[in-house]
Amino acid sequence: MIGISVNDLSVSFGETKILEDISFNVEAGEIVTILGPSGCGKSTILRCIASLHSEYKGEIFLNETCLVNNGKHECNTDIGYIFQDYALFPHLNVKENIEFALYKLKQEEKQRRVDTLLKQFDLFDHRYKQIHELSGGQQQRVSIARVLAYEPKVLLLDEPFSNLDTILRNKTKVWLKKMIKDLGLSAILVTHDQKEALSMSDKIAIINNKKIEQFGTSQELFEKPKSYYVANFLNRINRLPYKLVEDLGSTISLENLAVIPIDKIEVTADETKIKASILDISYCGDYYELEVSLDDYENMELTVKAFCIDCLTSMQNCFLDIKLEDIKIVREKV
Numbered sequence: 163m164i165g166i167s168v169n170d171l172s173v174s175f176g177e178t179k180i181l182e183d184i185s186f187n188v189e190a191g192e193i194v195t196i197l198g199p200s201g202c203g204k205s206t207i208l209r210c211i212a213s214l215h216s217e218y219k220g221e222i223f224l225n226e227t228c229l230v231n232n233g234k235h236e237c238n239t240d241i242g243y244i245f246q247d248y249a250l251f252p253h254l255n256v257k258e259n260i261e262f263a264l265y266k267l268k269q270e271e272k273q274r275r276v277d278t279l280l281k282q283f284d285l286f287d288h289r290y291k292q293i294h295e296l297s298g299g300q301q302q303r304v305s306i307a308r309v310l311a312y313e314p315k316v317l318l319l320d321e322p323f324s325n326l327d328t329i330l331r332n333k334t335k336v337w338l339k340k341m342i343k344d345l346g347l348s349a350i351l352v353t354h355d356q357k358e359a360l361s362m363s364d365k366i367a368i369i370n371n372k373k374i375e376q377f378g379t380s381q382e383l384f385e386k387p388k389s390y391y392v393a394n395f396l397n398r399i400n401r402l403p404y405k406l407v408e409d410l411g412s413t414i415s416l417e418n419l420a421v422i423p424i425d426k427i428e429v430t431a432d433e434t435k436i437k438a439s440i441l442d443i444s445y446c447g448d449y450y451e452l453e454v455s456l457d458d459y460e461n462m463e464l465t466v467k468a469f470c471i472d473c474l475t476s477m478q479n480c481f482l483d484i485k486l487e488d489i490k491i492v493r494e495k496v
């Protein structure tokens with residue numbers, strides 16, 4: 163199995179610096195997700211690892227082997243790159259797309275490998291179809307099968323679910339994660355979808371302002387975010403007033419912020435709790451989302467979830483139960 167090390171990777175396009183001193187490791191067999199907003203440089207990291215972009219500072223290792231940063235685009239067959247738009251060959255059918263990179267193999271071995279993949283990816287009955295005759299989900303399966311055909315040890319996945327609808331997306335996530343683990347591959351997934359990152363990854367790197375703001379297991383980042391940016395990226399949170407935290411019996415220094423996930427605030431009829439005015443109620447199916455303002459804390463506005471509206475004393479006011487143990491203290495800036 164192959165692990166990946168990215169050490170002090172910096173990339174500029176012209177005068178504009180996109181990435182600065184990016185370092186992280188993917189242990190053999192791990193799935194690591196790079197998470198960040200559009201344009202923050204996620205795909206650029208993958209492109210550097212795949213040697214599709216070679217003008218960078220820093221070093222990238224596959225196990226002990228340094229990918230030589232010599233300005234040349236060299237194809238490394240240990241690495242499989244699954245593109246956001248699938249990048250299939252439109253003039254070839256499904257089978258021809260999958261066998262494209264296997265030209266060095268003997269016909270018999272090529273046939274065996276392609277047939278196995280066609281069956282494994284549920285594409286056997288579609289093997290002679292042209293790419294435009296396939297659904298988005300089928301095209302995506304062809305793009306993954308085509309890469310797995312040459313048996314890479316490392317998979318780079320650039321937003322592989324972005325063209326799929328919600329149902330297919332969820333099914334494909336489970337399937338792809340199992341396949342990566344079963345084959346013992348190391349994988350780097352790029353996404354801007356926090357739920358996808360949390361459910362797919364062993365570890366997550368969150369990019370902010372050219373750098374990795376936090377790197378760790380999904381659980382670490384979700385439960386112990388270092389900064390407001392990380393907390394806000396992974397979960398829906400409210401910032402709480404300093405005075406409220408003090409009134410609950412704790413203290414907080416001025417360089418820190420107190421935050422709480424929106425679903426950790428309980429809406430109650432208990433008048434001894436924190437009084438809030440209701441600004442808006444939205445029906446969200448299995449819960450209601452309330453926009454409220456805190457009457458005793460400079461009318462700071464919060465978003466909270468209520469699971470029924472019978473619990474509201476009126477449609478104008480409600481009371482909020484906020485527990486100290488649910489409050490996270492994060493740094494405003496790392």
Ligand SMILES: Nc1ncnc2c1ncn2[C@@H]1O[C@H](COP(=O)(O)OP(=O)(O)OP(=O)(O)O)[C@@H](O)[C@H]1O
Pocket residue numbers: 175180198199200201202203204205206207354
């Ligand atoms: N070849 C290039 N020349 C100039 N600028 C580029 C080039 N490739 C990427 N960029 C710029 O670098 C930045 C990072 O691009 P990149 O595609 O890595 O972002 P991303 O985080 O993957 O975005 P998205 O989530 O929208 O796909 C963007 O501002 C982009 O415009």
